[in-house]
Each structure stands twice: as C-alpha cells, then as structure tokens.
Amino acid sequence: MGKTFIEDIAQRLRIIPNLDREKSNGAKSPLKSFPEPEDWHDHVELDANAWPKMVEKRYSLVPTTCFNCESACGLLAYVDKDSGQVSKFEGNPHHPGSRGRNCAKGPATINQINDTERILHPMKRVGPRGEGGWERVSWDQALDEISTKIRESLKTGAKDRVVYHVGRPGHEGYTNRILKAWGVDGHNSHTNICSAGARTGYALWHRHDRPSPDHANAKVILLTSSHLETGHYFNPHAQRILEGMMDGAKLVVIDPRLSNTAAMADHWVPTWPGSESALFLSWASMILERELYDRDFVEKWVNWEEWLQADYPDEERSFERFIELLKAEYSQYTPEFAAKECRIPVEQVIEVGEIVANAGSRLATHVWRAAAIGNLGGWQVSRTLHLLNVLTGSVGTEGGTSPNSWSKFKPELFDVPPDPDGWNELHFPPEYTLSHYEMSHILPHLIKDGRGSMDVYFTRVFNPVWTYPDGFSWIEMLQNEDSVGCHVALTPTWNETAFFADYVLPMGHASERHDVNSYATSSGKWVAFRQPVLREYARREGREVEFTHEVNPGEVWEEDEFWNELSWRIDDGTMGIREHFMSPYREGERITIDEYYQYMFERVPGLPEAAEAEGTDPLGYMRKHGAFQIEEETYNKHEQDGWPTPSGKQELYSKSMVEFGYPEHSIPHYRVMSHVHPDNLKEEGEYCLLPNFRLPQHIHSRSANAKWLAEIAHRNPLWVHPSDAAKLGVGEGDLLKVETEIGWFIDKVWVTEGIKPGIIGCSHHIGRWRRKQDSGNRYMTNEVEIEDLGDGKMRMRTVSGVRPWESDDPDTNRVWWRDGGVHQNITHAVQPDPISGAHCWLQKVRITRPVDGEEYGDVEVDTNKSFEYYKKWNEMAKENEVHPRGERRPLWMNRPLPPRKEHWFIRE
Numbered sequence: 014m015g016k017t018f019i020e021d022i023a024q025r026l027r028i029i030p031n032l033d034r035e036k037s038n039g040a041k042s043p044l045k046s047f048p049e050p051e052d053w054h055d056h057v058e059l060d061a062n063a064w065p066k067m068v069e070k071r072y073s074l075v076p077t078t079c080f081n082c083e084s085a086c087g088l089l090a091y092v093d094k095d096s097g098q099v100s101k102f103e104g105n106p107h108h109p110g111s112r113g114r115n116c117a118k119g120p121a122t123i124n125q126i127n128d129t130e131r132i133l134h135p136m137k138r139v140g141p142r143g144e145g146g147w148e149r150v151s152w153d154q155a156l157d158e159i160s161t162k163i164r165e166s167l168k169t170g171a172k173d174r175v176v177y178h179v180g181r182p183g184h185e186g187y188t189n190r191i192l193k194a195w196g197v198d199g200h201n202s203h204t205n206i207c208s209a210g211a212r213t214g215y216a217l218w219h220r221h222d223r224p225s226p227d228h229a230n231a232k233v234i235l236l237t238s239s240h241l242e243t244g245h246y247f248n249p250h251a252q253r254i255l256e257g258m259m260d261g262a263k264l265v266v267i268d269p270r271l272s273n274t275a276a277m278a279d280h281w282v283p284t285w286p287g288s289e290s291a292l293f294l295s296w297a298s299m300i301l302e303r304e305l306y307d308r309d310f311v312e313k314w315v316n317w318e319e320w321l322q323a324d325y326p327d328e329e330r331s332f333e334r335f336i337e338l339l340k341a342e343y344s345q346y347t348p349e350f351a352a353k354e355c356r357i358p359v360e361q362v363i364e365v366g367e368i369v370a371n372a373g374s375r376l377a378t379h380v381w382r383a384a385a386i387g388n389l390g391g392w393q394v395s396r397t398l399h400l401l402n403v404l405t406g407s408v409g410t411e412g413g414t415s416p417n418s419w420s421k422f423k424p425e426l427f428d429v430p431p432d433p434d435g436w437n438e439l440h441f442p443p444e445y446t447l448s449h450y451e452m453s454h455i456l457p458h459l460i461k462d463g464r465g466s467m468d469v470y471f472t473r474v475f476n477p478v479w480t481y482p483d484g485f486s487w488i489e490m491l492q493n494e495d496s497v498g499c500h501v502a503l504t505p506t507w508n509e510t511a512f513f514a515d516y517v518l519p520m521g522h523a524s525e526r527h528d529v530n531s532y533a534t535s536s537g538k539w540v541a542f543r544q545p546v547l548r549e550y551a552r553r554e555g556r557e558v559e560f561t562h563e564v565n566p567g568e569v570w571e572e573d574e575f576w577n578e579l580s581w582r583i584d585d586g587t588m589g590i591r592e593h594f595m596s597p598y599r600e601g602e603r604i605t606i607d608e609y610y611q612y613m614f615e616r617v618p619g620l621p622e623a624a625e626a627e628g629t630d631p632l633g634y635m636r637k638h639g640a641f642q643i644e645e646e647t648y649n650k651h652e653q654d655g656w657p658t659p660s661g662k663q664e665l666y667s668k669s670m671v672e673f674g675y676p677e678h679s680i681p682h683y684r685v686m687s688h689v690h691p692d693n694l695k696e697e698g699e700y701c702l703l704p705n706f707r708l709p710q711h712i713h714s715r716s717a718n719a720k721w722l723a724e725i726a727h728r729n730p731l732w733v734h735p736s737d738a739a740k741l742g743v744g745e746g747d748l749l750k751v752e753t754e755i756g757w758f759i760d761k762v763w764v765t766e767g768i769k770p771g772i773i774g775c776s777h778h779i780g781r782w783r784r785k786q787d788s789g790n791r792y793m794t795n796e797v798e799i800e801d802l803g804d805g806k807m808r809m810r811t812v813s814g815v816r817p818w819e820s821d822d823p824d825t826n827r828v829w830w831r832d833g834g835v836h837q838n839i840t841h842a843v844q845p846d847p848i849s850g851a852h853c854w855l856q857k858v859r860i861t862r863p864v865d866g867e868e869y870g871d872v873e874v875d876t877n878k879s880f881e882y883y884k885k886w887n888e889m890a891k892e893n894e895v896h897p898r899g900e901r902r903p904l905w906m907n908r909p910l911p912p913r914k915e916h917w918f919i920r921e
C-alpha cells in the first residue's frame with residue numbers, strides 16, 4: 014500500500030522513518046519486520062559491514078529458544094550460508110510468549126557461542142582438587158570413568174549418593190527421567206535460594222505453587238518487587254505490563270528500591286523489607302470492611318467452613334458469620350498499623366489500597382524472589398498477597414491471577430521409570446517438614462554436621478561457590494573428597510564452582526542443544542523447541558547428523574545425548590537401566606534424540622493437525638516454527654477441575670499448618686517478624702542489606718562471557734540514601750565496610766534516592782572472580798588471591814580488576830572497564846526459614862569505614878562462625894518438628910522428583 018498524504022508530509026519532516034527506503038536503498042524486496050517462515054531457509058539481506066556497498070548475504074533462519082533466563086523467549090539464529098556459522102540472533106515472531114521480542118540477553122547469545130575462552134574439550138583434574146591443574150581427556154575416558162563410579166555407588170544399594178544439582182534446568186523432565194532410570198533420589202535444585210518462599214505461600218492456598226498474572230488484561234497490576242520483570246518472565250511479562258498500562262491499567266510496585274519497573278509505576282510503595290504482609294492484610298481488611306469482596310467466589314471456592322469448624326466450633330456456620338469473624342480477625346491490620354510497619358505514609362497505604370480494593374476480578378498480582386525470599390517468614394508475603402486475589406475474586410479470571418500450571422504444558426515422555434525407592438535426607442532433612450524444595454543452600458552445613466556425603470555430584474547451570482551465601486563453606490565441602498567423592502561440572506564456560514571439580518565437561522549453549530520449554534508467560538499455553546541450530550541447518554542442507562556434537566564447536570556435547578550415553582555405560586547389563594533408553598519406534602534399538610522429541614511432539618494437543626495442514630509431521634513443524642500455541646486462553650479452569658487441595662477449595666485455613674506444628678499460622682497473618690525488622694536493627698551502624706536484586710543485563714553467573722552485557726554492567730556499588738550517606742560521612746565513590754554475621758566485604762558507595770533510608774542495596778549479580786591459575790570470563794572477573802588464615806578464617810583480595818587481553822576476537826583487547834565489582838554473597842550467612850526452607854537473603858549488617866590496610870574488594874569470612882550460625886537457624890526448625898501420622902511432610906505437597914509413597918513416612 015502506498016503512503017498516505019499525512020505520512021508523506023511526516024516523512025519529509027522526518028517525524029516518521031523513510032517509508033520509501035526499500036526503493037532508494039537498492040534492496041530487491043520491501044523492508045519487513047520479520048521474514049515469513051516459508052522464506053527462512055533462503056533469507057537475503059544486505060551485509061551491514063559492507064555499507065555503503067549493497068552486498069547481499071544469504072541466511073538460513075533457524076528457530077530456537079534463549080537460555081539466558083527462565084522465560085525461554087524465541088530466537089531466530091541467522092546461519093550464514095557462506096560460512097555455515099551463526100551470524101546473529103533475533104527474535105522469533107512465531108513464539109507465543111515473546112512474540113518476536115527479546116531483552117538484551119537474547120541477542121547476546123552470539124557472544125556466548127563465540128566466547129574465545131569457552132571450554133571446548135573435556136577436562137580432568139590434575140593434582141589436588143581445587144588447585145587449578147587440568148588435563149584434556151577424551152569423552153570416552155570421561156564417560157567410562159564417571160559411569161564406573163556411578164555404577165559402584167548404585168551397586169551398594171544407596172539411593173542418595175549420586176546427585177544432579179541443577180540451577181536452571183531449561184528442559185521439562187529430562188533429567189528427572191534419567192535419575193529415575195538410575196533409581197536415585199538424586200535431584201537437587203537452586204529453588205530454596207530463589208522462589209521457595211513465594212511457592213510455599215501459594216501452595217498453602219491452592220497447591221499450585223506459582224502465580225501467572227494476566228498483566229495485559231488487568232485493571233491493576235500489583236508487583237511485589239521488580240525482580241520478576243527483570244528476571245523471571247522478564248521480556249514476556251514486561252511487554253504485557255506495557256500493554257496493560259496502555260489500556261489504562263494502574264501499575265503498583267512495592268519495593269524498597271527504585272527499580273526500573275518502580276520508576277515506570279503509577280505508585281512506588283517503598284515498604285520496609287518483610288513488612289509487606291502487614292500492608293496486604295490492611296488492604297484485605299479494607300476490602301472486607303467496604304464490602305468489596307466477591308461474595309460468589311469466596312462463598313463457593315474458599316474453605317471458610319473448615320476454618321469456622323476448627324477455630325469457632327460454637328459459632329453459627331453461615332457465610333455472613335464467617336465474614337464477621339474474618340473482619341474481626343483482620344481488624345488489627347489498620348492502615349496506621351501497616352504504615353508503621355512498612356515505614357510509609359498512611360495516606361499512601363489508603364490511596365493505593367483503594368486502587369487495589371476496587372480492582373475487582375482484574376487484579377494481576379505477582380511476587381517472586383524479592384520479599385518472599387528475603388525475610389524470615391517471607392512465605393507470608395505470597396500468602397497474604399494471594400488473599401487479595403481471593404477476596405476480589407480475581408483468581409483464574411481474565412485480567413486476574415491464575416495458577417502457573419494452567420498455562421504450562423507437561424510433556425508426555427516415551428518411557429517413565431518407577432519413582433525412586435528411597436528418601437534423600439540431605440535434600441529433605443526431617444526437621445524441615447514444610448520446606449517447599451530441597452534444602453540446597455545448607456548442603457555443606459548438613460554434610461559438615463555428619464548427615465551424609467555423596468559419591469558422585471553433578472553440578473549443572475549451577476555455581477554455588479559464587480551464587481550462594483557462604484561460598485567458602487561450599488569450597489570447603491567440594492575440596493573434601495570424603496564429602497564429595499567425585500564432582501563433575503557440566504558447563505559451557507569456567508566458573509567458580511567448576512574450579513573445584515574433578516571433571517569439567519563442555520555443554521552446549523542455547524543454540525547448541527535440545528530442550529522443550531513451556532512457561533506461563535500469559536494466559537495461554539505454548540510449547541517451544543530449543544534446538545541445536547547448526548544440526549537443523551545441516552538437515553535442511555541434506556547432511557545427516559547423528560549426534561549434536563558433530564556440528565557443535567570443539568568437542569562440545571549437548572546434555573540430552575550426554576545423559577543417554579552415560580546411562581548406557583552405567584548399566585553392565587544387569588541393572589535394568591538400558592531398558593529405559595530403547596526406541597519406541599524401532600524394536601530392540603537405542604532411542605535417538607530425534608525420536609525422543611518426535612514421540613513428545615506427536616502428543617502435543619493440536620500439533621499433529623497443525624503439522625498436517627503444512628504437509629509435515631509434528632517434529633518437522635517444531636523444527637520449522639520453533640513454537641506452538643496449544644491454548645489461546647486458560648482462564649477459570651477451576652470451574653471444571655476445582656482446586657487440587659485436600660479440601661478441593663482455596664485454603665484460607667490450612668489444616669496442614671496446624672498439624673505440622675504451626676497453629677498460629679492456620680490462616681494468613683503477619684505473625685513472623687523478619688530478622689531485619691527495624692526492632693532487630695537498633696545498634697549504632699546497623700542496617701538492612703538488600704542484596705537480592707539483579708541487573709536486567711545479567712543472569713547470575715551465566716553472562717560473564719557475554720561481552721556486550723559485561724560492557725553495559727560490570728560493577729555493584731552500595732546503594733546508599735543521601736540521609737544515610739550524611740550519617741555515615743561518606744560521598745560518592747567512598748569505601749564502606751559491610752559486616753555480616755560471618756564476615757565482611759568492602760565496597761564503593763553510590764549515593765542515590767532510589768533506596769529507602771536505613772537500607773543498603775547491592776546487586777548480587779556482579780563480583781565474579783578467578784584466581785591466577787584459573788581461566789575464563791575475563792570480561793567480568795577480578796583476579797583474586799584466596800588465603801587461608803587458619804581457624805576457619807578465609808580472606809579474598811583483589812589482585813587486579815578486569816583487563817584487556819589478546820585473542821582472536823579484537824574486542825577482548827578493547828575492554829575499557831577495570832572494575833569487576835565485589836563478591837558479597839560469600840560473606841552472607843545461611844538463614845534457612847524454618848517453614849518454607851527458603852534462604853532469607855536479607856542480611857543484618859553493621860556499616861563502618863574501612864581501617865588502614867582494608868581495600869576495595871576485600872572479603873573475609875569465618876566459616877566456623879558460619880557453621881554456628883547455621884546451627885542457630887536450624888534449631889528453629891527442630892523446635893517445631895512434628896510428623897503427624899509419621900508423615901515427613903504433607904502428602905499433598907509436591908516434590909520435584911517424588912519418591913515412592915512409602916518413603917514419605919518417617920520410619921521408627
């Protein structure tokens with residue numbers, strides 16, 4: 014269509030882009046946002062590097078998904094047909110979650126695959142573990158040696174001594190199937206430093222442990238922290254929040270820090286960390302008092318009768334009486350009370366409360382990490398936040414908040430081995446009866462406490478030495494061969510944990526592996542295919558590829574094929590493992606990766622029909638498009654299926670809480686005072702350290718090899734409010750010493766009004782390090798020296814900051830930044846919440862000026878102190894350890910890899 018008159022004028026005035034450029038620049042076809050899938054194997058565009066010459070480049074565009082956060086946005090790899098290599102990554106417009114858009118981390122995948130320091134061959138330790146000696150070995154040798162160790166462990170009958178510890182899985186059920194085939198209760202995760210607090214609060218309501226807010230259709234969007242919008246479902250959520258706002262939705266952000274999201278909000282509510290539940294309960298009280306609750310929803314779908322029966326047996330069992338009693342129960346949560354706890358003006362409590370109370374069924378709420386993972390009792394935050402959805406009847410509605418699982422596709426696998434025949438008490442210790450996930454952050458402490466050890470320990474997308482609190486205790490555990498018999502790090506790039514491994518095995522990046530993804534990024538349901546793009550390119554070009562490592566760089570394998578091969582080698586023919594790796598299509602032969610996904614995609618509802626309409630099969634469709642929309646909308650599923658709780662309803666009243674020793678938490682309340690409550694910070698110089706926020710350009714420890722991202726963000730100064738800076742007598746760039754319960758670190762000051770007074774902020778996504786003998790990640794790592802000072806005391810000092818270096822990539826010599834930040838996590842004590850099991854990230858700290866000899870980047874930790882401190886927190890769980898009917902934990906509560914039911918009971 015030609016330009017309109019208005020467009021013509023606007024173009025001449027340069028108000029809009031030049032719509033005639035396709036004619037004037039010599040290109041043969043008009044400019045488009047995205048080429049059509051039919052043209053993806055033969056896409057032509059001009060070579061930007063050849064400008065001003067018009068040189069055409071030919072590409073094959075292969076869809077895959079990003080692996081730089083959980084969202085799994087669609088990517089299109091531009092495979093250059095001349096070089097056969099990937100030139101760049103753009104968005105995949107056919108991906109229903111990301112719809113063609115990405116954040117900075119998506120296109121930066123190209124940095125990661127071209128990283129000149131990536132690991133290209135299997136490496137085996139030489140000399141003592143952790144000292145930095147390595148030799149290159151063949152895959153055959155590595156696989157044989159590791160499989161022998163696993164076989165020996167399995168043959169002892171142990172079910173808990175071979176462990177796969179994963180940070181970001183990226184797939185759906187692949188390794189759980191492997192672990193089941195091996196018969197071990199060996200899955201460990203990172204969830205207890207991430208989302209376990211929030212999950213517990215949600216699970217208490219409706220067993221589903223994660224929310225899916227329908228931002229795009231909301232009237233009010235209520236976010237507790239920005240983390241999810243800069244981390245989980247970042248780009249897919251951010252674009253829908255913007256859509257909602259463009260349609261008039263109000264955005265409320267609760268966060269002591271002025272995040273990017275808070276800066277765009279209609280209301281920034283900077284609550285004191287841990288006080289959020291008081292605020293939500295005051296709003297709940299407002300909804301009740303003003304009769305704004307959704308009577309139909311609450312009466313029908315909430316287990317209010319159970320509450321009356323348990324706590325008010327003599328009262329009339331009517332809905333009206335229930336509402337009266339609930340009003341009375343929550344009347345203590347006045348706006349004044351909330352204002353005092355949150356340290357915000359009472360006017361703000363009321364003003365924002367009115368917006369929330371009037372949202373009706375279109376209230377989209379979310380909390381992930383943030384306050385729920387920061388505070389002792391953080392699980393109360395999601396429990397009280399969801400109460401607002403329940404009262405307004407916005408659970409499962411359009412514009413409301415649904416359970417995540419309604420929008421998540423669970424694949425059907427070709428073979429399901431039996432559940433593990435054992436219970437791993439290093440992962441689920443008996444005293445953490447309600448811990449939502451594995452107690453992974455106290456693994457070194459449990460081992461030090463004599464609770465067990467491991468024969469073979471795999472770490473994958475997991476770097477606890479750097480990411481977790483108390484990293485020196487992780488180093489201590491990993492260096493002790495009695496604690497960890499063999500440590501295998503599966504990783505594309507070196508990291509602080511891999512330095513302490515026996516084997517380092519190179520794994521593929523996002524575009525070098527298979528996975529299937531499905532996430533609740535909106536109200537629909539989709540499935541996406543992460544595929545090794547050069548393998549698909551080879552197939553399009555008519556070349557047969559049997560294994561992905563044939564097309565990957567060096568000897569980089571993909572994880573799927575690694576597990577299959579390892580499993581085959583573990584079984585000496587007597588262990589029954591191989592039977593779980595047989596082709597469902599070819600009798601008596603081993604399954605191939607193509608068959609694994611073929612079987613899965615053939616069972617995706619609607620996909621076979623969509624494929625047939627395009628003259629292909631389901632696998633062919635996914636190879637071509639990279640994603641498939643299964644359902645457009647997933648609202649109100651409870652009307653058909655109810656809720657999967659013991660009562661079949663939304664559980665205002667939790668019988669499990671009562672039975673498992675916490676009767677004071679039978680219904681949502683604000684009854685746990687955070688360890689960083691102002692009443693606990695009364696001494697001179699005491700502050701709350703807010704460390705659990707990320708910068709949108711980084712992914713924990715996975716982006717240090719992405720040069721573009723490192724250039725944007727590479728330091729983590731202390732956010733200090735001007736009033737605190739004046740009190741401390743410091744200005745921009747001055748040094749402060751931050752003392753935690755177990756050590757201290759020294760960092761630079763950034764004076765900003767973007768942080769609440771009394772709170773010191775510091776992003777825990779920066780401060781990477783390597784020692785002189787280590788390699789990798791030089792865009793982001795300081796070179797450090799680690800010294801054992803004796804008596805459990807450890808010191809780390811920066812030898813040099815980031816420096817340029819010579820390599821095949823000229824950019825490595827152009828690195829201009831020098832400051833790699835400070836590793837603060839290693840000075841944090843572990844603080845396991847006795848109920849959710851979550852690590853409480855916020856730290857009570859003392860702030861002083863450094864003394865002579867203490868320098869920027871210095872870190873000191875006393876690991877004996879950290880063990881004592883762990884014991885103190887562990888005692889809180891032990892004090893309440895109750896096992897009704899002998900149950901280790903409520904039988905309805907999920908576990909990522911559930912063992913057979915008989916193991917859910919404590920044996921006498």
Ligand code: SF4
Pocket residue numbers: 079080081082083084085086111114115116117118119120246247248249
């Ligand atoms: S939001 Fe996450 S998945 Fe999407 S492009 Fe960014 S890092 Fe990748």
